[in-house]
Amino acid sequence: TMAIRELKVCLLGDTGVGKSSIVCRFVQDHFDHNISPTIGASFLTKTVPSGHELHKFLIWDTAGQERVRGCGTQLC
Structure with a gap:
């Protein structure tokens, strides 16, 4: 079986x-x-x-707010 590596990604930025x-x-x-x-x-x-x-990307796409209070991970 293949190993699964989870990668957490949080997109931040201005609206639009x-x-x-x-x-x-x-x-x-x-x-x-x-x-x-x-x-x-x-x-x-x-x-x-x-x-x-297998690389499993866990992606949080934020709404563009100026202050983000966590994306489900401490990396954000």
């Missing part, structure tokens, strides 16, 4: 800069210039094989 569009492109292989604004935060995952490992 394209965070959700970038996440959509990575997770769903689709780019949408007119995506609806995120309310609060959204959480998505994607698993990508790499060599003898």
